[in-house]
Amino acid sequence: MARRAGVSPKTVSNVVTGIITVTPDTRAKVERAMQELSYVPNLSARSLRNGRSGLIGLALPDLSTPYSAEVAHHIVEVAHERGWGVQIEETGLDPQREFELMSKARTNIIDGLILNPVVLDESAVKLGVALPPVVLLGEVNQHITDRVWVDNFAAAREMTLMLAAGGRRRIAALGTTDQRTSASGQVRTQGYRKGLEQAGIAFDPSLEIACDGWHPRGGAEALRAYLKGHDLPDALFCFTDSLAIGALSVLAGAGARVPEDIAVAGFDDIADGEFANPPLTTVSFSRRAMAERAVSLLTRRMNDRGVPIKTGTVDYRIIPRASTLGH
């Protein structure tokens, strides 16, 4: 009780929050007392009292991947600028975990949740009858809460068309998945197929290479196995920069020249892609913009739960680098 050390019981509150008018005299007295006692307000009490903790949750599949790390970085940064703290959770690949987090959001330790679902399709979200303020990040087949997304379909299609325009015909895709495994993966697969169609290239299912996880190792192992039984394609569209880094490693080991023998493209524009060998052509979009939209939408919904559902779109653009240039 810092209040004992000076004057009043709750005038201190006025001073701390600084909203109500306080006599300079009193304010000074209180401030001195606070200093002497090195007073810090108790956030738990404040949170209990006014129902807001000042914390938002951020749930990502796997924090250790460069893409997630960049997302987390920007969310934390933006949240901090607006006075919010961020509690981080990892969902792994477990949809159950995603559901748990939405419940936890109701325990009043966090005021809202930014969720980057992997597997979450309509069914999983619907379960949450009384949803806390939630903003979904990325490609999700549902429209029952706010979300921020990038048009993965269009981007994948455009990238495929660009590869075709460069004279490539046997364009393989690395990282294809079904809907249950990854919403983004499925959408990118569809965009890739549409791109082939629009380029007038016959669809060849043997050019779709599935893999186990969207990290370099998964990409490397899948491609290595693939090359044992197939000829080298003349282009490889990796659904993630991380996959592409794994693929480049395998191609270098196999003596395939990039981009002369095979063009390689990625998706996400992670920081390391520019410094890959060769530098990686990719789909880029602003993480910062994504974070700003997400936090804005969340703030908006936290202020008024009944506000209509809104979707924020983040623009993308293709960045051509050496990994696909020339032929």
Added chain:
Amino acid sequence: MARRAGVSPKTVSNVVTGIITVTPDTRAKVERAMQELSYVPNLSARSLRNGRSGLIGLALPDLSTPYSAEVAHHIVEVAHERGWGVQIEETGLDPQREFELMSKARTNIIDGLILNPVVLDESAVKLGVALPPVVLLGEVNQHITDRVWVDNFAAAREMTLMLAAGGRRRIAALGTTDQRTSASGQVRTQGYRKGLEQAGIAFDPSLEIACDGWHPRGGAEALRAYLKGHDLPDALFCFTDSLAIGALSVLAGAGARVPEDIAVAGFDDIADGEFANPPLTTVSFSRRAMAERAVSLLTRRMNDRGVPIKTGTVDYRIIPRASTLGH
């Protein structure tokens, strides 16, 4: 007040915490009531009452770097296994921010803090008179609180010796810094110098390449500038894998062959290093072990603030890969 919906006012507490003996009958009644009301305990209230929030803070310089991301991933994972939530903060390169966070820890929203300082030397920590439970991560020149570290000096020395043993004589270091900029950087610099000495190689200050930030871009720019005014060294010890990735990119652009013309080594063993082109020799240590030690030490201190200061050591080992093999 879930309690109204059944029986008792605080028997519900007993049921929830599950510690005290409760009649199966009553327990069932309460549990049913909880279900019906979809009751969730209010963590803020609990936290206010018993002085613990169940949250720990994790403060890292920059979450978007692969190294920090991996550390965060493991800390979150370990903390979660032990029932803790993790609030993430970024300190940037701002020592002021590090100090702020220690104060915030006293604000009762987090029970303890794991801090990975960049700049924090003795002076900065000393200021915190009433330190919250804090565990420091990494190389820090102070011993006034618990910490978990890797012997950067020995590792850097050993790596330098290994490069020398491979026949390299003009061994450059990329990422050297002074003490104010980075504690780890300075210690690695000293280990590098010691390694040269032990290998009988004369110290050549022109082979120490400073750079702006430990990310690929910083490494690339510093090395590119360096090569304009200097001959190619025959080895390059990068103080971070990220720096090495930037360096490899520049070397490839300059037509230098790795490892034939120049050996390149890194530090940290980030996931992407294995898939660099060529695969990167590096200093490896277990992030998981680091996280476990850190959380253990923190838990220990949170349970008893007066316990003696303890230091956890995480072993390292050098992983030779293609970037330094042969000559």
Added chain:
DNA sequence: TTGAAAGCGTTACCAT
């Protein structure tokens, strides 16, 4: 084994 009451530190409301 369970109930009643007090109090954790804050802020909102009402009174002064």
Added chain:
DNA sequence: ATGGTAACGCTTTCAA
């Protein structure tokens, strides 16, 4: 402009 009082939801202490 300031003080008093109550209440947020939980757990601990004491009593039944």
